Amino acid sequence: MVSGCDTGIKPTATIAATDSADQILINMSHYVTDGGIQRAHVRADTAYFFSPMQTAELRSVHITFYDTEGAETSTLTSREGTYHWRSGDMEARINVVVV
Template sequence: MTRRHVLPIIVLGGSVLAAAGCGETGVRPTGTMQAADTADQVLYGVSHYITGDGIRRSLVKADTAYFYDATQTAELINITVTFYDDNGKETSTLTAREGTYRWQTGSMEARGNVVVVSPDGERLETSVLRYDEPTHSITTDQRFTYRTPDEYLEGNGFRSDPDFLNVVTDQPRGGERGVIDLPGQAEP
């Protein structure tokens, strides 16, 4: 063997030994996982009517909507929801930075600068507002303010029907509208 052939054989042999010495001693993964936040669909400039029994109930608009089939939810960014009564008349409009819509139950949560206004001047402001379709209730456990042309109320949370006829407020402050039920208060 000539000197010319010895050098490549030594280099090749050294490479094989080095590769063999770099064996893994740790546990090998058995599978890969995908990112949990990967949406099944992404829509931009969304506008969608929600109906019930053939009656238009609301119009949902969002800059962006991320749909997740596994959880049957949609994450909405920069949302506006207009609500209607049984006659198709607008009852209120909600705006928020983001929200979650659960299409199986029809429930929704709005988050970030949540504002609800009605055509007659009522205004509700909070950081989180939830609508639970099965119980037909609107709730928040965050500070809120409620204003009308004649009234003002604030508190640390509330539960109400969608028409705000029966409102239970946690730690209310400000004026009152009708009777306010306080938690733990016995009825006369």
């Protein structure tokens, strides 16, 4: 016999990328520029965009960075990342490598 009681407390909502993303992009490619000069090239195998939070959850991330003259300076790879498109901030997680 199994019994329990209901406390009336509902679980909080959890965002799951696969079922609540506003947009899902496959093979995403995004160029970041400043004054017409390329500063970064962000690529991801999959990107889950969430409009209310203005973020994108990225999978299999590869970012190439460029200097003020547009010359390639470094690359970053990671398994996951978050792009906050309003501020332009990016976070990398899991197996992060910068060269």
